[in-house]
Structure formats: C-alpha cells, structure tokens
Amino acid sequence: MPRQIRLNAFDMNCVGHIQHGMWAHPRDRSMHYTDLDHWVSLAQTLERGLFDGLFLADILGVYDVFDGQPDASLRNAVQIPVNDPLLLVPAMAYATQNLGFGVTCNLTYEPPYTFARRMSTLDHLTKGRIGWNVVTGYLDSAARGMGLAQQPEHDSRYDVAEEYMQVVYRLWEGSWEDAAPLHDRERRLYADPARIHRVKHEGRHYKVDAIHLSEPSPQRTPVLYQAGASARGREFAAAHAECIFVNGQFRHNVRDIVADIRAQAKTCGRDPHDIKVFVGATVVVAPTDAEAQDKLAEYRAYASSEGALAHYSASVGIDFSRYGPDEPIRFVSNNAMRSNLEAITVRSRGSEWTLRKLMQMMVLGSRQAPIVGSPSHVADEMLAWMDEADVDGFNLSRTVVPECVEDFVALVVPELQSRGVMKQAYAPGTLREKLFGRAGRLPPSHPAARCRW
Amino acid sequence: MPRQIRLNAFDMNCVGHIQHGMWAHPRDRSMHYTDLDHWVSLAQTLERGLFDGLFLADILGVYDVFDGQPDASLRNAVQIPVNDPLLLVPAMAYATQNLGFGVTCNLTYEPPYTFARRMSTLDHLTKGRIGWNVVTGYLDSAARGMGLAQQPEHDSRYDVAEEYMQVVYRLWEGSWEDAAPLHDRERRLYADPARIHRVKHEGRHYKVDAIHLSEPSPQRTPVLYQAGASARGREFAAAHAECIFVNGQFRHNVRDIVADIRAQAKTCGRDPHDIKVFVGATVVVAPTDAEAQDKLAEYRAYASSEGALAHYSASVGIDFSRYGPDEPIRFVSNNAMRSNLEAITVRSRGSEWTLRKLMQMMVLGSRQAPIVGSPSHVADEMLAWMDEADVDGFNLSRTVVPECVEDFVALVVPELQSRGVMKQAYAPGTLREKLFGRAGRLPPSHPAARCRW
Numbered sequence: 001m002p003r004q005i006r007l008n009a010f011d012m013n014c015v016g017h018i019q020h021g022m023w024a025h026p027r028d029r030s031m032h033y034t035d036l037d038h039w040v041s042l043a044q045t046l047e048r049g050l051f052d053g054l055f056l057a058d059i060l061g062v063y064d065v066f067d068g069q070p071d072a073s074l075r076n077a078v079q080i081p082v083n084d085p086l087l088l089v090p091a092m093a094y095a096t097q098n099l100g101f102g103v104t105c106n107l108t109y110e111p112p113y114t115f116a117r118r119m120s121t122l123d124h125l126t127k128g129r130i131g132w133n134v135v136t137g138y139l140d141s142a143a144r145g146m147g148l149a150q151q152p153e154h155d156s157r158y159d160v161a162e163e164y165m166q167v168v169y170r171l172w173e174g175s176w177e178d179a180a181p182l183h184d185r186e187r188r189l190y191a192d193p194a195r196i197h198r199v200k201h202e203g204r205h206y207k208v209d210a211i212h213l214s215e216p217s218p219q220r221t222p223v224l225y226q227a228g229a230s231a232r233g234r235e236f237a238a239a240h241a242e243c244i245f246v247n248g249q250f251r252h253n254v255r256d257i258v259a260d261i262r263a264q265a266k267t268c269g270r271d272p273h274d275i276k277v278f279v280g281a282t283v284v285v286a287p288t289d290a291e292a293q294d295k296l297a298e299y300r301a302y303a304s305s306e307g308a309l310a311h312y313s314a315s316v317g318i319d320f321s322r323y324g325p326d327e328p329i330r331f332v333s334n335n336a337m338r339s340n341l342e343a344i345t346v347r348s349r350g351s352e353w354t355l356r357k358l359m360q361m362m363v364l365g366s367r368q369a370p371i372v373g374s375p376s377h378v379a380d381e382m383l384a385w386m387d388e389a390d391v392d393g394f395n396l397s398r399t400v401v402p403e404c405v406e407d408f409v410a411l412v413v414p415e416l417q418s419r420g421v422m423k424q425a426y427a428p429g430t431l432r433e434k435l436f437g438r439a440g441r442l443p444p445s446h447p448a449a450r451c452r453w
Numbered sequence: 454m455p456r457q458i459r460l461n462a463f464d465m466n467c468v469g470h471i472q473h474g475m476w477a478h479p480r481d482r483s484m485h486y487t488d489l490d491h492w493v494s495l496a497q498t499l500e501r502g503l504f505d506g507l508f509l510a511d512i513l514g515v516y517d518v519f520d521g522q523p524d525a526s527l528r529n530a531v532q533i534p535v536n537d538p539l540l541l542v543p544a545m546a547y548a549t550q551n552l553g554f555g556v557t558c559n560l561t562y563e564p565p566y567t568f569a570r571r572m573s574t575l576d577h578l579t580k581g582r583i584g585w586n587v588v589t590g591y592l593d594s595a596a597r598g599m600g601l602a603q604q605p606e607h608d609s610r611y612d613v614a615e616e617y618m619q620v621v622y623r624l625w626e627g628s629w630e631d632a633a634p635l636h637d638r639e640r641r642l643y644a645d646p647a648r649i650h651r652v653k654h655e656g657r658h659y660k661v662d663a664i665h666l667s668e669p670s671p672q673r674t675p676v677l678y679q680a681g682a683s684a685r686g687r688e689f690a691a692a693h694a695e696c697i698f699v700n701g702q703f704r705h706n707v708r709d710i711v712a713d714i715r716a717q718a719k720t721c722g723r724d725p726h727d728i729k730v731f732v733g734a735t736v737v738v739a740p741t742d743a744e745a746q747d748k749l750a751e752y753r754a755y756a757s758s759e760g761a762l763a764h765y766s767a768s769v770g771i772d773f774s775r776y777g778p779d780e781p782i783r784f785v786s787n788n789a790m791r792s793n794l795e796a797i798t799v800r801s802r803g804s805e806w807t808l809r810k811l812m813q814m815m816v817l818g819s820r821q822a823p824i825v826g827s828p829s830h831v832a833d834e835m836l837a838w839m840d841e842a843d844v845d846g847f848n849l850s851r852t853v854v855p856e857c858v859e860d861f862v863a864l865v866v867p868e869l870q871s872r873g874v875m876k877q878a879y880a881p882g883t884l885r886e887k888l889f890g891r892a893g894r895l896p897p898s899h900p901a902a903r904c905r906w
Contacts, residue, residue, distance in 0.1 A: 013574070015643060024638045031636060034577035034670075036547045060567065062664060070646065070664065077643035081668040083574035084567075087543050091578070094489045094544040113598040114513065114537075114562055121466070121536040124487035125544070145566040145663030183484060185477045188757065190468060190530035193523065210598030211515060211523065215534040217487075304641065 003386060005421045006393025006435070007413075008102065008278055009046050009405060012057040013085045015077035018397040019282060020311060020365035021304030023077055028302075028400045033083065036091045042402060043092035046099055049409030050423055052435060053100035053131065054092070055225070055245075055278075055395060056085035060106055061142030063314035067321040070141075073314075076307030086118065093126040100431035102131035102225045102243070107164045108157065109137070109146055113208055116171040119222050120214035128218030128430030128440060131243065133225035134236075136161050139314065158232045163203045165240055169451035170199045172220045173442075175212035177453050191215065197453055218430050219440050221448045229257060237275075238264030239447060242432070245395050247280040249369065254279055254389040262390075270445045276392040276435060279385060282370040283396060283404070285411050289373045296363075296372045299399055303365035312358075312367060325356040364399060375415035382412075383421065456839060458874045459846025459888070461555065461731055462499050462858060465510040466538045468530035471850040472735060473760030473818035476530055478752065481853045486536065489544045495855060496545035499552055502862030503876055505888060506553035506584065507545070508678070508698075508731075508848060509538035513559055514595030516767035520774040523594075526767075529760030539571065546579040553884035555584035555678045555696070560617045561610065562590070562599055566661055569624040572675050573667030581671030581883030581893060584696065586678035587689075589614050592767065611685045616656045618693060622904035623652045625673045626895075628665035630906050644668065650906055671883050672893050674901045682710065690728075691717030692900060695885070698848050700733040702822065707732055707842040715843075723898045729845040729888060732838055735823040736849060736857070738864045742826045749816075749825045752852055756818040765811075765820060778809040817852060828868035835865075836874065 015023045015030050023030045032038040046054055062080045064070040073080050089101045101122075105115065122130040136157035137143075180195035201208045226241035228234060237244050238261050248254040262272035284299065286292040309320045316331065323329060331353070363369055371381045385391055398404050416422035427433065430440040442448045468476045468483050476483045485491040499507055515533045517523040526533050542554045554575075558568065575583040589610040590596075633648035654661045679694035681687060690697050691714050701707040715725035737752065739745040762773045769784065776782060784806070816822055824834045838844055851857050869875035880886065883893040895901045 021641065023643065024641045026638065036543060036578050040547060060666070062666075070649075074644045074646040074649055075642050080664075080666065081644070082570075082666050083577060084571045086540065087571065087574045087578060089543075090489060090540050091543040091547040094493060094547060109564055109567055111562055111599055117535075118537045118540065121540050124536060125489050125540060141663065145661060145666075146564055147660035185479065188474065188477045188755075189528050190476065191527045191534070193527040196523075196527055207600035208598055210594065211533075213513070213515075213533065213535050213598075302641075 002419075002421050003392070004423060005382065005386065005416055006276055006278065007049075007051045007422075008053045008055045008393065008395045009042075009051055010055050010057065010280065010395045010397045011042070012079065012082065013088055014079050014082040016079060016307060016365075017057065018366045018368060019303070019399050020076055020078055020307030021302045022299065022365060022398070022400050025299065025302045025400045027403060030398070030401050036088075039088050039092055040095045042405065043096050043099055045402060045405050045409055047096045049405070049413045050426060051099060052393070053102050053431065055102040055131075055133065056088065056104060057133075058082070058085045058104040058106070059139065059142070060109065060137060061139035061145060063139075063310050064141050065317060065319055066310040066313035068319060072306050072310035076304045076310060078307045078310045086122065089122055089130070090125055093129060098129075098426040098434070100129045100131060100223070100434065101126060102133055102223070104133040104135055106135050106137045106142075107161060109142075112164055112167040112171065112206055113210060116168045117213045119168075120172065120212070120217045123217035123219050123222055124214070128432070130219070131223035131225050131431060133227065133245075134161065134165075134240065135227070154230065154232070158228075158236050160205045161236060163205050165447070166203070166451065167199070167201050167206050167208055169221060169448040170201065171208075171212040173448050173451045174453050175199050176216050178216060181215045219432050221442055223431050223435065234261050234264060237261055238270070239268050241275055242442075243276045243278060243435070245278050245280065246391070247368070249367075251385060251388040254391065258390045271443075274436070274443065274445070277390070278393050278395040279389060279391045280368060281382070281385075281394045281396055282364060282366075282368050282399060283378055283408055283412065284370045284372045284399060285375060285378050285407050287374065287411065289377055292373045292377075296370065299364060303363065305359050305362060305365075308362040308365045308367070309359075320355060320358075323355045326354050329353045329355065329358070366397075368397060370399070375411040378412050379415045379419060382416070383419070455872075455874050456845070457876060458835065458839065458869055459729055459731065460502075460504045460875075461506045461508045461846065461848045462495075462504055463508050463510065463733065463848045463850045464495070465532065465535065466541055467532050467535040469532060469760060469818075470510065471819045471821060472756070472852050473529055473531055473764060474755045474757030475752065475818060475851070475853050478755045478853045480856060483851070483854050492541050492545055493548045495858065496549050496552055498855060498858050498862060500549045502858070502866045503879060504552060505846070506555050506884065508555040508584075508586065509541065509557060510586075511535070511538045511557040511559070512592065512595070513562065513590060514592035514598060516592075516763050517594050518770060518772055519763040519766035521772060525759050525763035529757045529763060531760045531763045539575065542575055542583070543578055546582060551582075551879040551887070553582045553584060553676070553887065554579060555586055555676065557586040557588055559588050559590045559595075560614060562595075565617055565620040565624065565659055566663060569621045570666045572621075573625065573665070573670045576670035576672050576675055577667070581885070583672070584676035584678050584884060586680065586698075587614065587618075587693065588680070607683065607685065611689050613658045614689060616658050618900070619656070619904065620652070620654050620659050620661055622674060622901040623654065624661075624665040626901050626904045627906050628652050629669050631669060634668045672885050674895055676884050676888065687714050687717060690714055691723070692721050694728055695895075696729045696731060696888070698731050698733065699844070700821070702820075704838060704841040707844065711843045724896075727889070727896065727898070730843070731846050731848040732842065732844045733821060734835070734838075734847045734849055735817060735819075735821050735852060736831055736861055736865065737823045737825045737852060738828060738831050738860050740827065740864065742830055745826045745830075749823065752817060756816065758812050758815060758818075761815040761818050761820070762812070773808060773811075776808045779807045782806045782808065782811070819850075821850060823852070828864040831865050832868045832872060835869070836872070
C-alpha cells in the first residue's frame with residue numbers, strides 16, 4: 001500500500017491567520033471566529049473529509065515590528081485580535097467523533113501544574129483526541145504583556161522547555177497508576193491512594209510537589225506537536241515531537257530538514273518514522289485548472305501586502321516599512337526570528353531580495369505560494385512533496401472560509417482516495433492510535449515513557 | 454410583583470462536590486464528569502428549568518489535612534480528581550441559548566494578560582453569558598504544586614487581588630474603545646488603531662505593558678462572583694462583586710452577613726441591590742413530604758462521613774482524625790481556613806462540638822443540611838430564606854445526579870412559578886442584562902467603570 005497522506009487543517013482563533021486580507025472577501029466568514037457555530041461547522045466539514053486533525057495556532061502579543069507599531073497588524077487583523085484556542089476544542093469535540101485537535105500553548109506562561117490539568121481535561125473530554133503544539137514564544141510584545149522587558153534568550157527558552165517537559169510527563173505518566181482509579185461503587189472506593197504518587201521536582205526553573213489533579217486520560221500525554229526549525233529547535237523536536245510542522249518553498253530544502261530531524265530522532269533511540277512531518281501548504285482548487293486560476297485571481301484581489309509585510313516583519317525582526325521598493329534587504333540572524341524556517345529560504349538568497357520581489361512572491365497575502373489547479377494537479381503536487389521531501393502530510397492554511405475547506409473536501413479528498421493514498425474511513429481509537437496505528441500510550445523509546453511510575 | 458427568585462446550580466468538574474458519597478448511589482452519574490454529553494445534558498435540563506446559571510467551583514490542590522494525607526479524599530473522590538472547569542463551558546454554551554456560566558478561577562496562578570483573554574474568549578463564545586468567581590485560593594497543597602512552600606498570607610492575597618482586578622479591568626474596559634472594531638470590508642479596515650490603547654501598569658505585584666488581545670466582547674468584564682466571608686473578603690466583595698455566595702445554617706446569621714455586605718457596598722458608592730446574594734442549599738424533593746423523606750433515607754445510605762470529614766478538615770484546618778467521638782473540638786482561627794463562612798457557625802458554638810455531633814449533622818455527606826419535602830414545603834423554606842435572610846436566590850448543590858436536578862425542575866420550579874416568584878421565560882440579552890435587567894456593561898458606580906478609556 002502506498003504511504004497514506006495525513007491532513008491537518010491549519011487555523012487560529014482570529015480573523016487573519018496566514019493569507020492576509022482574505023477576510024475582506026465578500027464570501028469569507030472568518031469574522032465569525034467569535035461564534036461557536038462557525039467552528040463546529042468547520043470541524044464537521046473536516047470530519048466529513050476525513051482530516052486527521054484541526055491544528056490551532058496561537059500567539060501571545062501583537063506584531064509591532066513593521067513601522068515600529070502594531071497599527072498595520074490591527075488594520076489588517078493580522079493575528080490580532082486573537083482569542084484563546086483551547087476554548088474552541090470542547091464544542092468541536094462535542095459535535096464530532098474522530099477529528100483530532102492540535103492546540104498551540106506557550107509553556108513560558110503556563111505553570112506546569114495547572115497546564116497539565118488543562119490538557120488532561122481536554123484529553124478526557126475529547127476521548128483522547130487532543131494534541132499539544134509545544135511553543136516557547138518569540139514575541140517581545142508578549143513578554144511585555146507578561147511583565148518582562150523582553151523574551152528570554154532563544155536557547156535558554158529551550159532549556160526551560162526541556163525541564164518543563166520532564167515535569168508535565170511526570171504529572172501525566174507518573175502520578176496515577178493505571179490501576180489507581182477503582183470506580184468501585186460496591187466497596188465505595190473511588191481511587192486507591194497507594195497507587196497515586198506525589199510528583200516531587202525541584203529543578204532550575206520549576207518546583208513542584210503535588211499529585212496530578214486529573215485521573216488518567218485516554219492518551220495521558222497529549223500527542224506532541226512541534227515546529228522548531230533552529231538547530232536547538234530540531235534537537236528538541238527529535239527528542240519529544242510526534243508530529244512536526246515544517247515550512248519551505250523548495251522540496252529539496254525541506255527534504256534536508258526532514259532528514260536531519262529523522263536522523264536526530266534515531267540518535268535519540270527513536271524510530272525515525274515515529275515522527276510525522278506536516279508541511280505547510282495553501283491550496284486553491286476548482287474542477288479545472290482554468291477555473292482554479294480564475295478563483296486565485298478573484299481571491300488575490302483581496303490579498304493584503306501591508307498585512308503580509310506586518311506579519312513577515314515580526315517573523316524575521318526586520319522593519320520592512322523602512323525599505324524602498326528596490327533597495328536590497330539585509331537579512332540578519334535575529335533573536336526575535338521565528339524558529340520555524342520562515343526566514344531560511346529568504347536568507348539563503350542573501351542580498352538579492354527587494355521589497356518589490358518579496359511582494360510579488362506574496363501571492364495571497366503571505367509568503368506561502370498556493371498550489372493552484374484541478375484536483376488532479378493538486379494531488380500530483382502533494383504527492384511530489386511526499387515523495388521528494390519525505391513529508392507525511394500537509395498542514396493546510398485557509399484562504400476564503402469556509403469555501404476553501406469545502407472545495408478541498410469535495411474535490412481533492414476523493415482524488416487522493418482514488419489514488420489509494422488516502423483512507424476511506426477513520427481508524428478506531430485515540431488520535432495517537434489513529435496517527436500511528438498502535439497503542440495509545442507513547443512507546444518506550446519516548447522520554448515520557450521514562451517518567452512512568 | 455414579589456421579588457423574583459434567582460437559581461444557580463452549583464457543580465464542579467469532579468465526582469464528589471459537596472454531598473460526599475453520593476457517587477456510589479446506583480442511579481448517580483457523577484462518575485461521567487469526563488464526558489461532554491453528561492454536561493450538555495445537565496445544561497439543557499437547567500435551561501428547561503429557567504435556571505439563571507450553572508456555577509462551577511474549582512480547587513487547585515487536594516484536601517490532605519485529615520490524617521495528614523490525601524488518602525481519605527482520594528478514596529471518597531472528595532473534589533479529587535478535579536478537572537479544569539473552564540473547558541466545560543464551550544460545549545454547554547453551544548447547546549444552550551440562555552443559561553449563564555459562573556466559573557471559579559484562582560487569580561493567584563493565572564497571569565492577568567492571558568487570563569483576561571481567556572475570559573474575553575468565553576464571553577464571545579457564550580454571547581455574553583460568562584461570569585467569573587474571583588478566588589485567591591486557600592490550600593497549601595496547591596501552593597506546593599505551584600512551587601511555593603505555602604499559601605501567601607490571607608490578607609496579602611486580597612491586596613494582590615485588588616491590584617489584579619485593576620489590571621484586568623483595564624484590559625477588558627480600557628484597551629479597545631467601542632468604536633475600535635470597524636469590520637469594514639469595503640475599506641479593508643478591520644480595526645482602528647487610534648482607538649486601541651496600550652495598558653501600562655507597573656504595580657507592586659503585576660507589570661503589564663500591552664494591548665488586550667481580544668476585541669470587545671458582549672459584557673467586556675464578566676459578571677463578577679465572589680464568596681469571601683472574612684472581614685477582608687467582605688470588603689472585597691462589597692467593592693467588586695455582582696453576585697455573592699454565602700453559606701450558613703441559620704437565617705439570622707446569614708441576614709447579618711448580607712446586611713453588612715450591602716452596607717459596605719453602599720459605603721463604596723454602589724446600590725446595595727447591585728449585589729445579588731445566593732445562599733448555598735441542598736434540596737431533596739418528591740411529590741409528598743413522606744416520599745421526600747423516603748428519598749432522603751435512600752440517599753443517606755450512601756453518604757460518606759469519611760469524605761465529609763476529609764473535606765471539612767481542610768476547610769477549617771483541623772485534623773478530625775485525631776479526635777475521639779465525644780472529645781470537645783477546639784476550633785481555632787486558622788490561616789488555612791476557608792473564607793466563605795464554613796467555619797463561622799461552628800465556631801460560634803465553641804467547645805460544645807464533638808465529632809459525634811458533627812457527624813450527626815452531616816446528613817448527606819456535608820454540613821449543609823438538606824431542605825426535604827414536597828414542592829410546597831421546599832418553596833415555603835426557600836421563600837422564608839429570601840424574606841428572613843434577604844438573599845436573592847440559591848446556589849443548589851447536587852445530591853444524586855441527574856435526578857436531583859430533574860426533580861427540582863419538574864416539581865419545585867412550577868411551584869415557584871405558580872407563586873409568582875419565578876420567571877416564566879428568560880429575559881433577553883447577556884447574563885448581566887438577565888440578572889439586573891439593564892444594560893450589559895457595569896454601571897458607573899462599579900470600579901471597572903473607572904478603567905474605561
């Protein structure tokens with residue numbers, strides 16, 4: 001059987017996510033992000049299309065590098081306003097049976113004791129369909145919201161993250177034994193105290209002395225997502241992640257990164273294919289190539305270059321408002337730089353880049369060039385990515401919602417199924433079981449397994 | 454028109470809440486607390502019964518004063534395991550139209566910047582039906598989970614709370630003007646940066662320099678609940694709370710407390726009736742008094758004295774496991790003492806109390822004696838409370854679920870309606886509009902109003 005494609009929808013509890021300006025399109029409904037019906041309807045469409053998951057990004061802070069202020073971001077709704085992603089999951093979980101939910105939470109601002117309970121709660125309520133995208137944050141504006149002058153330095157954030165993972169693993173895996181919940185009405189014993197262990201941790205950054213507040217949930221540790229692409233980020237991902245998000249314009253670049261992460265995973269004693277890699281993509285599909293190009297042109301009329309630049313300025317820490325159209329852009333490695341590859345393809349081209357070129361590249365309101373065409377063309381492109389870049393699937397950004405998702409489900413999914421690369425039905429069990437086709441707990445090679453009682 | 458009764462259901466995302474042991478009853482379904490269907494069904498029943506709200510308690514930590522360990526609490530599921538309450542709200546809100554949701558969040562462990570966003574998100578998703586029960590926590594076991602040796606001292610926690618309120622009021626009320634969201638597709642302007650203000654706060658406990666991440670929600674500030682009954686707690690409640698929970702066995706005691714809080718509210722420049730007071734109660738109702746007594750006897754067979762004592766030990770900071778049945782109990786004022794009246798009625802009796810008397814008083818698994826009888830008797834008792842103690846309504850604890858709620862809705866609600874003291878339909882608008890019959894924003898006399906842009 002050919003390798004089975006994995007599909008995530010990529011979204012965020014806000015108006016403008018990746019492709020900026022689309023909210024102004026007359027048929028777009030992203031302004032309804034404050035309405036639960038909007039999200040439930042999205043989740044049901046995704047489940048109809050057998051998507052593995054809905055992945056919810058998040059950011060604390062506002063993009064204020066462009067022109068040194070947040071105004072462009074606010075005018076164009078560039079990930080601001082942005083509401084809490086976790087709170088969307090329960091309503092969508094209630095209305096679906098199989099769709100997974102990957103949620104971004106910044107560990108820097110979530111104490112491990114209460115965060116571990118939040119995730120256990122969601123794992124219970126979704127019956128084992130929750131994932132956590134581990135991020136450490138990169139915005140100084142968020143740090144200022146939280147009472148710090150600026151973000152901690154990049155590598156030290158990963159040291160904090162390593163310690164944080166040890167604490168939450170111990171709470172999820174080590175506090176309650178499987179046999180601790182008794183639920184025994186006859187003997188009137190709900191749980192067996194002898195099988196519930198206090199987690200004592202006293203480290204450099206965290207100190208915990210408590211039992212986990214939640215009884216064991218279906219997956220215990222949520223499915224772990226990560227998007228770090230810096231050297232330190234990849235090292236972290238290779239050790240901990242079960243799903244990785246990568247971005248890149250060229251398959252050979254992404255292939256190198258994927259190979260590196262899989263090799264590092266092997267060094268950590270893990271099976272390199274215990275990590276599913278999702279590449280970011282945007283699809284504009286219609287019954288024919290010509291219709292798809294027409295649709296792209298129609299969408300493109302709403303793309304916001306100001307929004308795209310406001311976002312990109314924050315990602316790479318460069319104020320593009322200070323550049324003339326043909327002035328060479330000086331890319332420099334920067335502490336504020338997003339650690340998920342955003343800058344890498346651009347940096348490799350060095351001083352060739354100008355604002356004019358950059359804006360031409362921003363077809364739909366971001367640097368992510370869309371795959372445009374008939375279902376057959378889109379499927380060809382997706383399979384070429386899987387073959388040539390060794391990715392397991394895609395993290396699909398939205399354009400005009402909900403029609404972009406409806407189009408994909410109606411046109412591309414059947415095409416992928418007819419080629420034998422996409423499931424005809426969901427596998428049973430938890431998100432981890434569905435993704436990896438085996439037991440719901442992390443395998444012994446994963447560091448969480450070493451934190452069991 | 455006679456004063457209209459207000460009804461809250463009192464619950465918690467756990468197995469044993471107030472009346473301990475009931476989970477072992479063959480018809481009880483509180484073990485299904487990890488299932489969204491359980492909660493959605495509860496919310497729909499409450500809405501059918503025109504309840505004003507569902508109030509969700511929470512506790513971080515475990516009751517470990519009894520016998521110096523958490524074992525009795527774990528055996529009897531005494532508020533442990535306990536899952537996150539916030540995550541229940543979205544699914545229940547999706548399945549209802551009018552029911553309000555009051556949720557307990559401990560501000561000690563929630564940074565104001567991210568907490569303000571969580572509440573704004575819920576206010577959006579519920580279309581203005583969210584309330585926040587402001588607590589500062591009282592368990593040393595929670596403090597140890599969060600990396601502290603013990604809870605901060607009681608009064609200083611209220612100082613922190615005062616500053617915290619200033620910060621979140623400014624985020625909710627002062628950051629985005631009403632006219633800031635433009636949502637203008639034509640001009641492609643989502644928001645007006647000139648009408649969005651950065652909140653700069655540098656105080657003793659908090660430092661924030663950020664715009665609020667969420668655009669204005671229907672209520673902006675959630676409806677504010679409070680349960681503090683200490684001198685400092687009442688002072689805080691009189692200044693901030695819109696709804697207050699009180700507990701007490703005797704109407705004259707509660708009447709004094711209510712009078713004191715209303716008088717203090719007046720001193721703060723507020724209308725004393727801008728505070729709705731809910732008294733905790735447990736009801737066992739059946740078509741006739743005799744049937745209700747039979748039902749009580751049936752329930753009572755499952756009441757857990759061990760569970761009740763484990764809970765009460767933590768509430769008052771006394772290890773009851775060390776007392777013989779007839780040894781006088783020495784109640785002392787204690788820093789760990791719950792600040793919501795739990796100890797007051799007992800303390801006033803001084804050394805008269807013994808374990809034997811205490812356990813006789815714990816009819817259904819707590820010190821809250823149930824109101825037992827026919828619908829007419831229950832309504833008489835409830836109205837006597839309203840008349841004699843000047844309370845606005847009730848915070849109804851669960852016994853055997855869901856039948857306790859179904860019984861109340863089927864039997865007591867129609868009785869109250871027939872007496873003209875209970876609404877026949879929900880009022881329109883947000884939770885605040887429904888409760889106070891006026892505009893959804895806090896009135897100018899409330900301290901939040903002084904934090905507007």
